[in-house]
Amino acid sequence: MSEPHYTLYHPRWYRRRVSVWWWLQKGSYTRFVLREITSVFVAFFAVVYLWQIYTLGQGPEAYGRFLARLRTPLFLALDTVAFLFVLFHAITWFNLTPKAMVVRLRGKRVPDSVIVGANYAAWLVVSGAVAFIMLRG
């Protein structure tokens, strides 16, 4: 069974209407919503990669058309925005890790800065490895 969403026949209490634009009223709200919206660009890039894999399977001509499409102003603009959002996702994600995951070593809590630092170090190493592998050819 699904959970009850609201109480039927409950007397109405006083509630202020909240505007759909509530998140523009304060910097921290705006950052929160921008962080939530990063997921759209994460999905966008997953779809671009699916498309690339498809064209790779279709052959050199299809792959060439894919490359040409990515050079159009529309895709350059989309990819620039997507890159900034994905970067924002990565930074907020790494900085939040110590809040979601408490690591203990010999009974002592590992400082937040060490966990965050390890994330950034891993990010650097992994990015370098991906670039190295993809640009060999």
Next chain:
Amino acid sequence: MERITPLLWLLFSAGGTVAALLFPVHLFLTGLAVPLGWVEAPRHEFLYRLVTHPVTRLYLLVLISLPLFHWAHRFRYTLYDGLQLKHLTELIAVLCYGAALVGTALAAYLLWTIA
């Protein structure tokens, strides 16, 4: 829904980590550096050979699928809270996780049949 919530949260968190670690570099190379000519585009022959390697196929499946579930989970709550669509809870959940499932199936199919 309640029973699989921990699983969905796990997928969200795993996908968020994969996207954070790997999407910036992939997106930078494929979406900006190559189209703008900062680096040479990998030739078809090279990328095809790379993508058909079993390890790469598994890598790409994870790289696409987990971040899609991350999107599904986060976007679902963005719609509830941001647009105040609480009355559409179930429909939104089905559409979001359904899209992630479809994307995963498509990735698996493409990677399975590519060679």
